[in-house]
Amino acid sequence: MGARQQGTRRWAATLVVAFAATAMPALAQADETEDMTVEVMAGACTYCHGTDGNGIGEAIPSIAGMPEDQFAYMMVTYQDGSNPATVMGRVARGYTEDQIQALAAYFGGKPFERPPQPWIDESVVAEGKELAAEYCESCHENEGRDGEGVGILAGQKLQYMRFSVADFLSEAREMERRQARKFRELMDDHGEEGFEKILNYYASVQ
Amino acid sequence: MMHSTRRGFLRTTAAATAVGVVGLPHIARAAAPRFVIVGGGPGGATAAKYLKRYAPAAEVTLIEANPTYTTCFMSNEVLGGLRDFSTIQVGYDGLSGHGITVIHDLVTAIDPEGKTVTTQGGESVAFDRCIVAPGIDFKYDAVEGYSAEAAEIMPHAWKAGPQTTLLRSQLEAMEDGGTVIVAPPDNPFRCPPGPYERISLIANYLKQHKPKSKVLVLDAKDKFSKMPLFTQAWEMFYGYGTDNSLIEWVSKSDGGTVTGVNTETMEVTTAGAGTFKGDVVNLIPPQSAGAIARSTGLLEGGDWAPVNKGTFESLAVPGIHVLGDASIAAAMPKSGASANSQAKATAASALALSMGQEPPMPTLANACYSIGGPEHGFSVAAVYNYDDFENKLVPVEGAGGVSPIDAGADSRRREMFYAHSWFENMKADCWG
Missing domain, CATH: 3.50.50.60 (FAD/NAD(P)-binding domain)
Structure with a gap:
């Protein structure tokens, strides 16, 4: 079966180029194929992360609207193991730098959606908001919607954020100096409960 | 024997030229291509949904016998008493809402020459390209x-x-x-x-x-x-x-x-x-591809459909694509996630070929979770690139594999959470 298949794809590609040169704008054809290559590649992310990178499950993070540099940073640190993961290390090592850039641009261009998270503890949200203003808002600006060099917290999945905080606290995942200081202060002043309140608040932001 | 992709390409290219369609790929300027998808499991549903996303003008018809699909994934949790049966059922309203014509009927024949699909209920639907995702049948004998x-x-x-x-x-x-x-x-x-x-x-x-x-x-x-x-x-x-x-x-x-x-x-x-x-x-x-794949001549005497692993076009019958469990994707396991990933490549390829364009070179993936006990999950994953010369899907070296054996209880607990999220997002990505 393999033998009769050999090389036919390239043969077809040559045909396309020849046809394109005479009958249609070659550039448009190339762009279109490139776009669809990225579409198909991104399609292998979305059965886990949700259509367009917006999920509804409680633990897998949504990746829509993620700043491109943050996306690339996460993938590269998954690849080298400096960012602890369950499956994402094994997945991230499947992609080249160029592919990661293309995926970062693709998902970065999709709006982040905030479907309801019924598992949120509404009773701690107000207190979480006050704590967030004190310990988090200087970097996670605009209620955690954006900020320089940080991921989106507003409406991010609660269970995912719990796992991330656990990884930072156990030092399995590296923190910037300022983040480490804020984490230490929050832990000293309010303990793990303080983190829990803040995460419930950020998950609840619409 | 002439290869199916090449043959399909020549025919569709000629058609595009004949009607004087210049300035492709803008689909709106051409007659909208018609696609019929046979089977509404994860592969067929995803193919229908993404065809419509890639080309809103395309006419997409999904034919599935059952008004409700019951997912195999997470059905073991139902068997174990951990999950309600209703959570593994999905309907087709989501797909209808995207403008896909959903027909609940049994496909009795696919005519590759006449380019029509006929059903038990007497419907006949014409297509430019047909995507067959019939899943499995059992070899009771x-x-x-x-x-x-x-x-x-x-x-x-x-x-x-x-x-x-x-x-x-x-x-x-x-x-x-x-x-x-x-x-x-x-x-x-x-x-x-x-x-x-x-x-x-x-x-x-x-x-x-x-x-x-x-x-x-x-x-x-x-x-x-x-x-x-x-x-x-x-x-x-x-x-x-x-x-x-x-x-x-x-x-x-x-x-x-x-x-x-x-x-x-x-x-x-x-x-x-x-x-x-x-x-x-x-x-x-033991299993084989669903019956309609055999009666359409897609199996070439075997149990599974040989395909071009880049486009999932049948090697036996040009113009017909076969994906998911029914096809031979070799390195990729017969899983819902594989079918979902393949469906996106199939949709993009069927669309490109219907307009005489070059189909994309796919990068696919599989990620599948298993639950071994209370708060105890683990996974297997792989990323595949298409080798067009060998017609192979090649797992990227150094990537993929199973959860580490020594990962520990916290990691197993996290993978249980991720398994359940995968399930919710998977259902939404296929049928939502």
Whole structure:
């Protein structure tokens, strides 16, 4: 079966180029194929992360609207193991730098959606908001919607954020100096409960 | 023999030229291409949804016999009493809402020359390209005494639905001290880790509710998917390897292959380990591509459809694509996630070929979770690139693989959470 298949794809590609040169704008054809290559590649992310990178499950993070540099940073640190993961290390090592850039641009261009998270503890949200203003808002600006060099917290999945905080606290995942200081202060002043309140608040932001 | 992709390409290119369509790829300027998708499982549903996303002007028709689809994924949690049956059911309103024509009818014939699909209800739908995603059928003949009727007594529960409910009710009705026989088939078959997740979750149920019972596994293989991870879970939770084990596994080498069943005596006969009586018997028979793939001539005498692994176009019948469990994707396991990933490549390729364009070179992936016990999940993943010269999907070296054996309880707990999120997002990505 393999033998009769050999090389036919390239043969077809040559045909396309020849046809394109005479009958249609070659550039448009190339762009279109490139776009669809990225579409198909991104399609292998979305059965886990949700259509367009917006999920509804409680633990897998949504990746829509993620700043491109943050996306690339996460993938590269998954690849080298400096960012602890369950499956994402094994997945991230499947992609080249160029592919990661293309995926970062693709998902970065999709709006982040905030479907309801019924598992949120509404009773701690107000207190979480006050704590967030004190310990988090200087970097996670605009209620955690954006900020320089940080991921989106507003409406991010609660269970995912719990796992991330656990990884930072156990030092399995590296923190910037300022983040480490804020984490230490929050832990000293309010303990793990303080983190829990803040995460419930950020998950609840619409 | 001329290759199907090339032939398909020439024909569609000629058609585009003949009607004077210049300035492609803008689909609106051409006559909208028509696609018919046969089968509304994860592969077919995803193909329909993404065709419409890639080309809103395209006419997309999905034909599926059942008004509700019951997912095989997470059906083992239903069998183990951990999940409500209603959560594994999905409807087609989401797809209709995207402008896809959904017809609930059984496809009786696909005519590749006339380019029409006909149904039992007498509908005839024309297509430019047809995508066939029929899933599996069972080779009942492979096990003496087994049949569709016998499956009402010894359920396979390998297409989720009434069979799932039947097997669950049998497990519930069984008295403590009973034997549940699970008989997985030889490769290749749908969901390679599935039987072993099922064994785990039945054992979990027995441990809690009927601790004097056991699961007897009569296997047609010596090795199975995620074997070290399942073995570890069985040792951790079900006493596997001890005298009090809830699970006993008889491998192929030990004669475990099931050759025959007797539904009156509830006996199961093996190739070399003897005959066993089960109180509940879950016989998972060998499989092939769904019947419509065979009657359309897509199987070339085998059990599965040979395809161009870049476009999933049939190597036997040009203009017809076959994806998911029914196709031969070799390195990719027959899983829902594989079907979902392949469906996006298929949709993009069918669209490109219908307009005389070059199909994209796909990068695909599979990520699949198994639940081994309470708060205990693990995964297998791989990323594949298409090698057009060899017609192979090649796993990227250094990537993929299974969860580390020494990952520890916290990691297993996280993967349980991720498995359940995967399930919610997967349903939404396919049918939502």
